[in-house]
Amino acid sequence: MSEDKALRLALAGKIAAGSPWRGAVEIVPRHEFLRGGYFERINGPGATAWSPVMPEDPPWLARCYDDDSLVTQIAGTIVPADIRGEILRSPTSSSTMPGLVVRMLDDLHVADGHRVLEIGTGTGYSTALLCHLLGDDLVTSVEVDADVASTARTALGRVGFHPHLVTGDGLTGHADGAPYDRTIATCGVTTVPYAWVGRSSAAESRS
C-alpha cells in the first residue's frame, strides 16, 4: 500500500463509522490539494508567525493527512512558494480540518441526486468529497479569489473531478445553477445572505 493511501485510511478511521463521508475521505487524496505547500504556525511570545512547508519538505505528506486545518494563502495573495523564513500576516485561505469538513457535510444531510452549492472552494478538497459522493454534475462551488479558484480547478482536474466551478462572490449565491437542494458555506459570514435562501435556493427558483 502506498504511503499516502495508508495515511488516508488512518485519517478516515477517525471519522464516525456511520458517516457516508468516511468512504470519500478514504479515496480523495488531500495531498493533491496541497501541492502548493502550506504554512505552519510558529508558536512564540509575539504575533503569530507562519512558515512555509513545501512538498519536498519531510513533514509535508504526513501533515496533509493530519486532522488539522492547513493555511494555504496569507494576506490575500501570498502562497508558500513566495516565502523564505517566516511571515507575520493573517491567513486568508486554507484547507479546513477534514474532521470539521465531514461534520459540516454530515449536517448537510445530502441524498443521492441532491444538487449542492458550496461557497468557498478554497483548495477544492471539500468540493472533491462532494463530487465523490454526489457526482460532478450536481456540485457547484464558488470561490472569490481568482488565483485560489484556478489552483483548485487544477487540483480537482488532476484527481478526476470536474464540478461547476465559479469565480466570484458567493455571498450573492449562484442563481445560474439553481435550484439547489443544499447550500454549504466554508467561508466566514456575519449574517446569512438572503441569496442563499432565496435567489440561489431551491424554493424561489422553483416558484
Ligand SMILES: C[S@@+](CC[C@H](N)C(=O)[O-])C[C@H]1O[C@@H](n2cnc3c(N)ncnc32)[C@H](O)[C@@H]1O
Ligand atoms: C476555509 S477556506 C475553504 C476551505 C475549503 N472548503 C477546503 O476544503 O479546502 C475559505 C475560502 O472561502 C473563500 N471565500 C471567502 N469569502 C468568499 C465569498 N464571499 N465568496 C466565495 N468564496 C469566499 C476564501 O477565499 C477561501 O478560499
